[in-house]
Amino acid sequence: MSFKIMKIVMLGHSGVGKTTYMASLYGVLQQSVQGFRLKTTANEDHKRLVELAENIRQANYPLGTDQRKDYDFDLRYQGDNVLTFSWSDYRGRALTETQDSEQAKLLLQDLKEADGIMIFCDSFLLNQGKVRNSQIGRMISLINHSLKELEHPLSISILLTKFDLLENITNQLIKPFEGLITTINCSNNILGAFIPVGCGVKQINIPIPLLFILNTAVSNRYHVAQKSLVKSKSEAEEFAKNSQGLGGNINWIVSKITGEESNHEKAINAKAKAELHKKEWELIKATCESLEKYIKKIPLIKNNMTIDKYTEEILAIKSGIISQRIENLDPFAIFD
Template sequence: MRIVEIGHEGVGKTTFMASMYGILHKGIEGFSLRAIHINDHNRLIKLAKNIEQNKYPAPTDQRQEYQFYLQYQGQDFFPFTWADYRGGAIRETQDSEQARLLQKDLQQADGVLVFCDCQALVQKDARRNQIRRMTALMTNALKNIERPIGLAVVLTKADLVDEINEDHLQPFEGLTKAIEVSEYIASMRIPIACGCEPINVPIPLLFVLYVGIYIQANYLGQEIEQHQQMAKYYEQQTHGFGGFVQELWDIVQGNTTYREMSQESLEKAIAKYKELEPLIAPVEALEKYLSLGE
């Protein structure tokens, strides 16, 4: 699975990532996070500890990519790649390298986290232009999408504002409409706060991962059903006198019999179920944690 993180300048993406990793590395509701590369782990843990003391990292100045494993009950079970873009990328010209990479990543992403500073929305300052540019990029990248994708709109620094109303969210109007008319985008709007008293920090990542895991489980379920139907069809061809004669003929000719094809389809169904089984409990646990079944 591929996740893209995008936000305007100063929105706190690096702070979020470090806080999120620090919380999820310790574990929550049976889930934990493991960075594949030890250097990424050490850096994120160090930043997370600083954030707990209200020491915040400087903004990133370039695109960074990380590789993680989501773990359940201490076991690796879902790998994903995370591409993090510096805030200035959304203001670059369309022919710049960063802009091209961003458009490509957005179009190929399985999950997207869009970050916006709550104070920028409420105060309606100059950063709203960056927010409009960012949502326009997102709308353009997603308008023709024809595959399932998870999208989390992450409202950072929610503890520093009294409330967020629909007027404040006006810069998201175009993106919101694109989401509403799409049958492929599963979205969630999530206010968060990092620091010594974090709010909702693990939820954006766990939501887009839930969408990715659910989609994979659904595809496997469809494949299992198809193999089972084929097994049933082939088995039906062996019934009766005609089926008996056909089976004898296939044996004499050295052809694969319907009985053998039925068994082969059943074995394929079993193999797919073995891929599906490790996903069932995590999907149910994530649904409960994110309150998606209510």
């Protein structure tokens, strides 16, 4: 099975935990998660990220100065490269620049083309009301600006980073995102979710943001495959019907004389085609189902949800209500 190349854009101010998250995600995805693995295209990046991830697991976080410009990843599904995405640290800086700067223009273009956007926010600071509204406001207005003419499906994950540091959750955690919630709810093409993540000795939800984005891509493919399956099935049935009875017999004789394909032969070919479509559909369905199992548990952005309700849902994960319903959750362990 192969996906088209997908573009994932990461947004977040300096110090919110982007490098830490990316290295941790890389570390976790060295082993297959739902059939997915991650590999850098450059070998030296692989070594570096694995080392970073190992250090982070022991609470040795990367230093703020420890920055790299770009990473390119291949995402593999059961051994095949299924998508490539690049992550640029320096683009984060574009957030603080004016919209006409070269960096800001690049970022805007990236956002327009993105299949998935990851927004990083420090949940520890958010929760205390210590994140300036303008910081989040700038990210939201960039997204609004770039998504005005959006025509393809897009998922936006809001990563609430450093969640391992939180003891309780206040309304302040979600309140700054009200504008973004409205944007997402007004669009038929955008799916959004709040995803608490934590990196370090305690790992929280690390692969979920990526699986969430993949889920959108894969479910689109599922709907396309389903349409082709229905079409090829009804074609096969039509030919099969026309190959029966007197009409079918006459058609068969005529085909022998003219050398054209008979309805009977057409029916056999159409049936084989439908079977191929069915195989593809089943494969995508299985992937969809295995992804959806996890995606269902996260606080999705929906209509008619209050800020209190989102906070409640995030709190529910923290107190283990959701994780109790999930069997064999590992390696997606959401809290203890």
